[in-house]
Amino acid sequence: MISERAATPNFQPLIQVLLGLGEFPRTDLRSIVVSATVHAWAEGHASAVGHVLGSDPDRGEFPVPPYPHRDEPALQAILSRAAKEFGPDEAEGAALYAAGLAWAAGRREGADCPGCVLGSADGEVATAMRRGTGRFRFDVDGRA
Numbered sequence: 724m725i726s727e728r729a730a731t732p733n734f735q736p737l738i739q740v741l742l743g744l745g746e747f748p749r750t751d752l753r754s755i756v757v758s759a760t761v762h763a764w765a766e767g768h769a770s771a772v773g774h775v776l777g778s779d780p781d782r783g784e785f786p787v788p789p790y791p792h793r794d795e796p797a798l799q800a801i802l803s804r805a806a807k808e809f810g811p812d813e814a815e816g817a818a819l820y821a822a823g824l825a826w827a828a829g830r831r832e833g834a835d836c837p838g839c840v841l842g843s844a845d846g847e848v849a850t851a852m853r854r855g856t857g858r859f860r861f862d863v864d865g866r867a
């Protein structure tokens with residue numbers, strides 16, 4: 724059951740992952756699913772209630788945490804489940820399936836994290852997305 728206390732300030736979870744699906748390397752199913760999974764994990768981690776996220780330009784591109792460690796058992800389990808459920812022609816479905824599981828796993832991890840850093844995490848857009856204070860506008864051929 725989802726309680727009021729568990730509500731995340733991120734009003735559009737996974738939006739960055741979904742927008743990025745079209746930009747992930749299209750080499751094979753696994754690379755698409757791995758990209759979506761690790762990004763969703765980091766987003767879920769950063770979205771945990773009360774989590775503190777800062778920025779440090781000296782950290783690597785994918786610092787651990789908020790990204791999962793490559794040997795994280797939960798990460799490997801998610802990738803295995805996606806591989807069993809979807810075929811090679813179902814990359815988007817597999818990526819979304821894995822991303823949802825990874826977002827939840829990352830959020831659980833973030834709830835126990837004393838604070839971590841992520842490059843550009845203090846940027847205006849990133850901060851607004853996490854706080855749910857940003858607005859997105861979809862414009863089709865100049866019509867809002």
Ligand SMILES: [Zn+2]
Nearest residue numbers: 788836838839
């Ligand atoms: Zn953290």
